[in-house]
Amino acid sequence: MDISESLKKRYLTIQNNRLANVFKVQDEIVSSIRAFLKGEGFTEILAPIIGPVTDPGIRGARQATIDYYGVPFKVMSSMILYKQMIITALPKVFALSPNIRLEPLETVRTRRHLTEFRQIDLEVAYATCDEVMDLGERMLCQVIVDVKAKCHKELGERCKTLRVPTRPFKRYTYKEALEVLKGIGMSVKYGEEIPWEAEEAISNVHAEPFWITNYPVTARSFYYMESEKNPGVLEDFDLIYPEGFGEAVSGGRRENRYEKLVERMRRSGEDPSQYGWYLDMLKVGIPPSAGFGIGVERLTRFICGLENIWDAVPFPKVAGVLSP
């Protein structure tokens, strides 16, 4: 069966015992993250699914729209705007947030893009990037320790090659990452997002997870804080898995100042009038914060050592494929 046929007949392929093992490991991954974050004082909340606006920073994917009592509502592409609301009530929160992103058809080839996926999405009021990056490192290490201890049977051979990473993880700025890429023959123009092929290439030449920080303002969405001492550059970060598995985490400090945010929206080509409640909220005032989202299926793919992201979820949705 080709990929598309195999996904359409998921009711047959799902009965493969290898997949049942992946789902059991995934359950342990999410349980481990929950236990870790609760130990750090986080409250788990229920993620929003639909709303008048959602995250526009989704790298060439389209948002999904429903008719909500005569008005177009979006299905969440990420809950970032809502995280900035909830931290006014609870200072440390996370949610298992389902996201829909209608990715370009060619993303089937990357083997790491789903059109429906989940993030463990967390936010901390008044936190710095360093604080949430440290949290992310400890969280990933704890998950790997827990999974190796509890899912030895389900992981099989992968249990031997999956190592607990050394902390602190290596850090490159975006600028330094472009130099590393140049060294392996991949040219990325300063100011642009690092494309999937380049991300996979830099991931391939690492044996441990590493950070890429301080993306240029032009490469990312309006909600990341611009550096005071280094204008044009963001206080943000991605975590990249080793061994070619690519992006794990995206996060950063958030812009919480109304005027600055409207200016950033305009610079990134967004129409502020589309962001009614969000801008009204910023006018009233919210605290600064930092946080990140870690993709659950990509983490499962990395931990289980899977070639294809569609084996890391019971009911996979891949660009252009009309599967269950």
Next chain:
Amino acid sequence: MDISESLKKRYLTIQNNRLANVFKVQDEIVSSIRAFLKGEGFTEILAPIIGPVTDPGIRGARQATIDYYGVPFKVMSSMILYKQMIITALPKVFALSPNIRLEPLETVRTRRHLTEFRQIDLEVAYATCDEVMDLGERMLCQVIVDVKAKCHKELGERCKTLRVPTRPFKRYTYKEALEVLKGIGMSVKYGEEIPWEAEEAISNVHAEPFWITNYPVTARSFYYMESEKNPGVLEDFDLIYPEGFGEAVSGGRRENRYEKLVERMRRSGEDPSQYGWYLDMLKVGIPPSAGFGIGVERLTRFICGLENIWDAVPFPKVAGVLSP
């Protein structure tokens, strides 16, 4: 502020300390359910969000539709069809499943309908109704024990009035429930769904949760098993909270026989040609099963003793209101 204004300005009302306490109790409710179900041998899986078809049995609400690469896809109104798929891989599963149901505008008045809500949705291969009802009773009692023990401060006065129910819970058949309703002056015609007002009325005259079983085939959707020894009646059940809080749980045994199911679809006015993968799956064969969904926001409303369901979720969506 009226309800609509208050919901549109959720970024203000969310800062009420009473709500933060509700969200903390909700976190404990969901954690308690997870711990209980894992102790019973369940695996938690990731719920689907979109798909070609979803549950049509949603009592007068409309489904939400997105354009998925040129084809209409539904946002899940419930994951029932997918539960019948996953039990072929894992015999005891549950998921925290977000559902969208575009309810009629008048449901704002019931104070217990959201257009976006979550169920803990579980399914057990080869189980009977009695087995999953017993599981549901033990689960609800355990949640109340845990919440009373761990959320004394957040529950406040409600901690005194919230009692652990006596097991086994009282059971009425649908037919008997109609008699009880008649006794309190509410007339429901045999064969119809029990309307919201009647459900609230029968809930109001009970001090403990109770079951209503064996609804007539005409009142419910095609996926419930019809009784062999009592044709025209289903092997299904609802759990109703006491004190006017209304419906808690819906569940039953599932029809898994292809011919019977197509016949049931036809009788209930569904077009079998719309259910491509689902009917293909039934043709191949799946085991019989039983399961139920318990609404997370309604359980939170009952446990916290809230008047309004929209206080039982961080980002509430209510029929016709364009809130964040």
